[in-house]
Amino acid sequence: MGEERRTVRALLQCNLNDKMCLVQGEEYAVVIIPVLMVGTFLILLAVILWLFIKGQRSQQQRPGHRAIAPVPASRGLTWEAEGHGGKVAMPLTETSVESFLRTITPSLAKLQVPRDQVSEDLEQIHKGSCGTTYRATVISGDPAKPKSVVVKALKEPAGLQEVQDFVGRIQFYQYLGKHQNLVHLEGCCTERLPVYMLLEDVVHGDLLSFLWTCRRDVMTMDGLLYDLTEKQVYHIGKQVLLALEFLQDKHLFHGDVAARNILIQSDLTAKLCGLGLAYEVHALGAISTARAVPLKWLAPERLLLRPAGIRGDIWSFGILLYEMVTLGAPPYPEVPPTSILQYLQRGKIMTRPSTCTHTMYNIMKSCWHWSEDSRPLLGELRSHLEAAARTSDDKAVLQVPELVVPELYAAVAGLSVDSLSYCYSVL
Numbered sequence: 366m367g368e369e370r371r372t373v374r375a376l377l378q379c380n381l382n383d384k385m386c387l388v389q390g391e392e393y394a395v396v397i398i399p400v401l402m403v404g405t406f407l408i409l410l411a412v413i414l415w416l417f418i419k420g421q422r423s424q425q426q427r428p429g430h431r432a433i434a435p436v437p438a439s440r441g442l443t444w445e446a447e448g449h450g451g452k453v454a455m456p457l458t459e460t461s462v463e464s465f466l467r468t469i470t471p472s473l474a475k476l477q478v479p480r481d482q483v484s485e486d487l488e489q490i491h492k493g494s495c496g497t498t499y500r501a502t503v504i505s506g507d508p509a510k511p512k513s514v515v516v517k518a519l520k521e522p523a524g525l526q527e528v529q530d531f532v533g534r535i536q537f538y539q540y541l542g543k544h545q546n547l548v549h550l551e552g553c554c555t556e557r558l559p560v561y562m563l564l565e566d567v568v569h570g571d572l573l574s575f576l577w578t579c580r581r582d583v584m585t586m587d588g589l590l591y592d593l594t595e596k597q598v599y600h601i602g603k604q605v606l607l608a609l610e611f612l613q614d615k616h617l618f619h620g621d622v623a624a625r626n627i628l629i630q631s632d633l634t635a636k637l638c639g640l641g642l643a644y645e646v647h648a649l650g651a652i653s654t655a656r657a658v659p660l661k662w663l664a665p666e667r668l669l670l671r672p673a674g675i676r677g678d679i680w681s682f683g684i685l686l687y688e689m690v691t692l693g694a695p696p697y698p699e700v701p702p703t704s705i706l707q708y709l710q711r712g713k714i715m716t717r718p719s720t721c722t723h724t725m726y727n728i729m730k731s732c733w734h735w736s737e738d739s740r741p742l743l744g745e746l747r748s749h750l751e752a753a754a755r756t757s758d759d760k761a762v763l764q765v766p767e768l769v770v771p772e773l774y775a776a777v778a779g780l781s782v783d784s785l786s787y788c789y790s791v792l
């Protein structure tokens with residue numbers, strides 16, 4: 366206090382004998398010092414606020430070139446996404462499942478399929494992270510022409526958050542719209558529990574099962590020829606790249622590109638499925654830690670828990686080519702799944718399989734550059750595939766004599782045997 370008085374006296378240039386001046390100085394001290402303190406506090410507060418807002422903004426803008434879907438800016442009362450059918454809104458303030466479904470169902474009116482049109486005869490084809498997948502028929506209009514669909518049913522009992530998440534997945538399909546190489550949404554039943562998502566039925570199932578069946582003496586089944594040539598590997602690969610380009614145009618990535626997540630039709634049209642991870646990135650801005658993706662398909666940046674993007678899909682695409690050309694062998698057969706990061710850190714990649722041409726192996730290797738920026742862009746990769754397809758063999762059928770034992774495959778590949786959809790009866 367003595368120091369402050371001296372400062373005020375000096376400011377007012379008081380003579381030590383001038384009592385009036387000294388009293389006036391003390392009055393100044395009482396006013397000036399708190400004002401100075403409040404002023405300093407306000408300036409500090411403004412600086413802290415500015416730094417906080419700047420940090421928030423840069424977090425929302427990061428990191429465009431990695432194709433990470435931005436976190437939706439508005440996370441208040443509604444979650445909005447520009448869909449093909451306009452905006453869809455997810456009320457987040459509902460407190461019960463029933464009232465949430467009552468509020469959300471009108472916005473999905475165009476997609477609603479009356480529950481009584483879905484047959485009760487459900488054939489289970491997969492048990493996934495959020496529910497079970499069945500094959501069923503929908504009878505609408507002409508009863509003589511029932512339509513086969515795949516029904517994903519949310520597992521029960523389901524809490525509000527699980528229901529919101531499941532409906533979010535339906536809205537995500539709606540937002541994506543149609544693409545010939547992406548499995549598409551046929552409809553939904555959301556007016557009450559259990560909630561259903563209806564997808565187009567790609568009857569021949571997943572590519573991994575197809576590849577395993579190609580190892581056997583099966584010629585054709587339901588119009589699908591169980592033979593694969595090098596040219597067809599490029600044909601399937603190109604379609605997967607088209608689906609990934611479609612996702613990339615929407616600032617998304619797939620995150621789990623693998624033969625088990627590709628569905629195949631009798632004319633070898635390939636459709637990417639397993640969009641759960643793409644949905645999470647879209648809705649949450651990140652991949653949830655609860656989701657386990659088999660390590661052997663992941664790019665190094667994913668194994669190191671760094672931000673993921675479309676270049677990670679390109680790495681996995683290289684593994685997919687390996688899967689196709691080996692007719693569904695597990696990647697890195699000699700490496701335990703948990704040692705894959707150390708293996709890659711030593712600069713190692715998979716060697717050329719005996720059934721793989723040098724041209725195809727060079728394409729695989731281009732996908733397996735440690736540095737993301739050294740991997741080709743989707744469009745470049747597609748051009749490489751198209752060029753390779755022009756001179757590829759379309760006569761010699763790929764052959765691998767050993768049959769697959771699913772339990773062994775699951776252990777070597779590092780995934781649970783329950784996650785495989787292979788129908789054991791055809792083994």
Ligand SMILES: Nc1ncnc2c1ncn2[C@@H]1O[C@H](COP(=O)(O)OP(=O)(O)OP(=O)(O)O)[C@@H](O)[C@H]1O
Binds near residue numbers: 492548566627639
């Ligand atoms: N539309 C479909 N037509 C035919 N089979 C399908 C279809 N959708 C899924 N399947 C089968 O179910 C399996 C699992 O599908 P999918 O990966 O979509 O389910 P999921 O595990 O619930 O995935 P996610 O949680 O990532 O959405 C596929 O490998 C395939 O065998």
